[in-house]
Amino acid sequence: MNKIIIAIDGFSSTGKSTIAKQLAKKLNYIYVDTGAMYRAVTYFALENNLIGDDFFKEDALVNKLEEISINFKFNKDAGFAEVYLNGENIEAAIRTLRVSKFVSPVATLSAVRRKLVEQQQLMGKDKGIVMDGRDIGTVVFPDAELKIFMTASAETRAKRRYKELLDRGHKLSYDDVLENVTTRDHIDSTREDSPLIKADDAIEIDNSDLSIEEQLNRLVAFAEELISR
Numbered sequence: 001m002n003k004i005i006i007a008i009d010g011f012s013s014t015g016k017s018t019i020a021k022q023l024a025k026k027l028n029y030i031y032v033d034t035g036a037m038y039r040a041v042t043y044f045a046l047e048n049n050l051i052g053d054d055f056f057k058e059d060a061l062v063n064k065l066e067e068i069s070i071n072f073k074f075n076k077d078a079g080f081a082e083v084y085l086n087g088e089n090i091e092a093a094i095r096t097l098r099v100s101k102f103v104s105p106v107a108t109l110s111a112v113r114r115k116l117v118e119q120q121q122l123m124g125k126d127k128g129i130v131m132d133g134r135d136i137g138t139v140v141f142p143d144a145e146l147k148i149f150m151t152a153s154a155e156t157r158a159k160r161r162y163k164e165l166l167d168r169g170h171k172l173s174y175d176d177v178l179e180n181v182t183t184r185d186h187i188d189s190t191r192e193d194s195p196l197i198k199a200d201d202a203i204e205i206d207n208s209d210l211s212i213e214e215q216l217n218r219l220v221a222f223a224e225e226l227i228s229r
């Protein structure tokens with residue numbers, strides 16, 4: 001069976017991972033959440049006091065990169081692969097607003113990106129993979145057979161993220177979530193190394209008014225057409 005690489009990029013909280021996970025399941029492909037890898041490095045930086053409200057020890061973080069080992073292990077009950085940092089399951093710990101606040105500055109560092117991109121390219125070497133992030137179709141897999149670029153208004157995305165965090169028991173304000181979403185959009189799309197941009201050959205989907213089922217149906221149709229070629 002012809003296997004392909006599916007790259008899904010887009011702004012924060014566009015629902016990329018929800019769709020990517022379901023698409024991977026439907027095609028029996030591996031799913032990789034690259035945002036979780038940048039979050040893992042950020043979690044490490046926070047735990048080691050390398051980043052905080054008014055400081056960022058960039059060189060110290062870069063020097064410690066070789067101490068960071070990130071893996072994914074499939075959790076049957078959850079139905080997806082959870083992220084581990086040096087053997088510790090940090091899947092829940094990286095989904096806080098605190099990690100979200102510091103992840104974009106960490107993701108601007110070229111040394112961090114080089115390390116993670118190399119690991120991502122290895123994970124996709126046998127194809128049969130759905131990977132989501134910001135630079136998958138432009139940098140990680142510029143030759144991916146299917147590239148999707150997801151968008152939605154900042155308010156729609158902040159509302160979704162706010163509800164998700166509330167459901168998980170976090171106490172926070174909608175305004176803080178909206179502020180985080182717009183700040184990350186700005187940093188992610190203006191950074192020098194691998195900024196978030198739509199690849200020329202990506203299909204853009206604005207999902208502000210699309211249900212998850214509608215999005216999934218579209219992506220499955222695109223993927224099956226390419227696989228059957």
Ligand code: DC
Nearest residue numbers: 034035036038103107133134135184
């Ligand atoms: O998808 P996410 O919100 O979990 O991603 C967290 C941050 O990681 C995002 O604000 C930018 C960074 N990121 C990146 O720079 N490149 C990727 N391929 C994935 C995420």
